[in-house]
Amino acid sequence: MQLFGPLSVALPPTCGRARALFDMATKKKQRKTEDEKCEFKVEWTETFTLIQNLNGLRTCLICLEKLAHNKKSNLETHFTTKHVSFRTKYPLGDARKKAVEELQKSEEKLSSVFNY
Numbered sequence: 280m281q282l283f284g285p286l287s288v289a290l291p292p293t294c295g296r297a298r299a300l301f302d303m304a305t306k307k308k309q310r311k312t313e314d315e316k317c318e319f320k321v322e323w324t325e326t327f328t329l330i331q332n333l334n335g336l337r338t339c340l341i342c343l344e345k346l347a348h349n350k351k352s353n354l355e356t357h358f359t360t361k362h363v364s365f366r367t368k369y370p371l372g373d374a375r376k377k378a379v380e381e382l383q384k385s386e387e388k389l390s391s392v393f394n395y
């Protein structure tokens with residue numbers, strides 16, 4: 280019985296070019312989905328001093344600028360280019376956490392002033 284020898288098994292395409300194209304397509308798709316969705320992540324508050332207000336707008340706690348950009352890279356750029364001193368003064372960790380908490384408190388006060 281030689282009917283089911285190794286040559287009759289249908290192997291998936293493993294040749295270099297087809298495989299590379301497949302990987303590229305997969306990567307591109309994943310990346311696109313990530314960019315489109317880009318939901319607000321809780322850790323951004325500490326990492327980029329950002330909050331998401333009730334309108335869904337990301338607000339910078341330091342300059343209170345509304346950042347409409349949805350892409351994480353844009354948020355990161357805002358923080359790393361505009362708030363260099365803050366970033367160096369409060370490195371990630373306890374110092375940053377505390378500073379962000381203070382900023383959030385004053386932001387809440389400001390919002391309540393604006394609302395009434």
Ligand SMILES: [Zn+2]
Pocket residue numbers: 339340341342343344357361362
């Ligand atoms: Zn800012």
